[in-house]
Amino acid sequence: MALSPVTRRYRRYKMQRAASAAVAQALQRAPNILGMAKHRRIQVVARRIAACAASTTIKLLTPPGDASRIVYRNKRRCRVGLCMPCARVRAKEANQRIAVRLDAILAEAPQNRFIFLTVTSRNRSVAEVANMLADHERALNRFWRSNEIARAITGHVTGIEIALRGSNDAREAGVHSHTVAAVHPDYFDRKADLYLSQRRLVHLWRRALRADYNPICHVTAVPAGDNVRASLRECVKYAVAPHKLFERGNAKTVDPLVALYLADALYKRRLIRFGGVFATTRRYRAAKAMAAKPSNP
Ligand SMILES: [Zn+2]
Numbered sequence: 001m002a003l004s005p006v007t008r009r010y011r012r013y014k015m016q017r018a019a020s021a022a023v024a025q026a027l028q029r030a031p032n033i034l035g036m037a038k039h040r041r042i043q044v045v046a047r048r049i050a051a052c053a054a055s056t057t058i059k060l061l062t063p064p065g066d067a068s069r070i071v072y073r074n075k076r077r078c079r080v081g082l083c084m085p086c087a088r089v090r091a092k093e094a095n096q097r098i099a100v101r102l103d104a105i106l107a108e109a110p111q112n113r114f115i116f117l118t119v120t121s122r123n124r125s126v127a128e129v130a131n132m133l134a135d136h137e138r139a140l141n142r143f144w145r146s147n148e149i150a151r152a153i154t155g156h157v158t159g160i161e162i163a164l165r166g167s168n169d170a171r172e173a174g175v176h177s178h179t180v181a182a183v184h185p186d187y188f189d190r191k192a193d194l195y196l197s198q199r200r201l202v203h204l205w206r207r208a209l210r211a212d213y214n215p216i217c218h219v220t221a222v223p224a225g226d227n228v229r230a231s232l233r234e235c236v237k238y239a240v241a242p243h244k245l246f247e248r249g250n251a252k253t254v255d256p257l258v259a260l261y262l263a264d265a266l267y268k269r270r271l272i273r274f275g276g277v278f279a280t281t282r283r284y285r286a287a288k289a290m291a292a293k294p295s296n297p
Contacts, residue, residue, distance in 0.1 A: 006068045010060045013072060016084035017056050019242040022252060023082055024050035026259035034264055042263050045080055052078035056085060081266035082259070087238035094236050094272050095229075098157055102228060105155070105182060105277050113183050114222040116231045119143075119205045120176035121215050123165055126258050129173040130265035135209070136160060136175045143208035144275055152194045155276025156181040159235040162262065164244040171258050178235035180228060182277050188221070239271045 003011070027046035032039040056074040079086050105112055121139075124132055140158065143149055158179040166172035186192035196204070202217045209215055222231050240262060245254050 004068070006070065007060070010058065010070050013058045013070065013085070016088060016242050017053050017058060018252070019084045019245050019254070020049055020053040020082075020086075022254045023084075023245060023259050023263075024053060026254035026256045027263055030256040030260035034260070038264060041267065042260060045078075045082075045263055045267070048078040049080050049083045051076050052080070052083055052086060080263075081239055081269065081271070082263050084238060084242040091237050091272075095233055098232055098236065098274075098278065099229060101274075101278050102232065109185070111185070111224075113187060113224060114228050114231065115181050115183055115187075116220050116222055116234070117179040117181060117201065118176060118218045119179075119201075119209075119215065120174065120217070121209055121211065122213065123172040123174040126164065126166075126171040126173045126261050129162060129175070129261050132173060132175040133160065133162070133265050133269060133271075136177065139205070139209040140177065140273070143205060146204055146208065148196065148200070148204060152184055152187055152196055153181045153276065154184060155278040156274070157232060157235055157278045158273045158275075159237065160239065160271040160273075161237075162240045162265070164240065164258065168248050168255070171255065173261075180222070180231045180235055180278075236272055239266060 024046050027042055027049070030042060030046075034042070052074065055076040056072075058073075059071040060068055061071055062068040074085060077086055077089065079090070081087060119140075121132070121136060137160070140160075144153075144156070156179050158177050160175065160177045163174040163176065164171060165174055184192075184194050187194045189195075196219070198217060198219050201219050202214055205215055205217050206213075222228055245258070245262075247253050247255050
């Protein structure tokens, strides 16, 4: 029997809360291997996530003769990146801010086109995940600053994600990011020479990543007239898919080491980035515009 959308959402919420509780438990059991300062910090994070999950109530109400709805209450949001319900709320808020920016961009330039870009790097052991995030961020900065990209793209929203892979004995992490980029008005005009083929993007991303292999990149144009919001929602979500946190073959527990490395990597890290026309503060956009303008004599 197919589940109704509200039932599916209800189950998803419950699964996310269970993931948070399991993460908190795993962190409390995590060994002290990153040094005392980080250990204490992680224990505080664990308590906050546990309190957040414990104070969250999720109910499915079906008033007689009315449609079912979910009553979701959380009085103590922990706002930790590894807390799934908090990550969901944060993504929702970010999406609302971005939607406002998108409306402003489209009000100014209704014909503005967008591309959807995914860039990845090779999997490494989950113990490396903090370094991988730092490498990915630095590579993205080099990528946006490179001439060819800066010429073709007028702004972007980028969400960085961690995919957990490998077996229970050898958990691996893959870091990748999804970007919605607004492109130059002449981007698709062959004469303008701004267009970036997938092959070209692989080359540019490889250079930015300083990799000795061709990393996987994927680019598609958001069709003209299509709703860009769906693509934006795709790049602004949680950093780690909640169901992937659980150990393989045991949908209740999280590996303490995996939780530890992830909590350390995500601690106070911002995984959603904005640039150019998508930058959310007016001051930043004004400064960018000033810098891009040729100076008047
Ligand atoms: Zn929380």
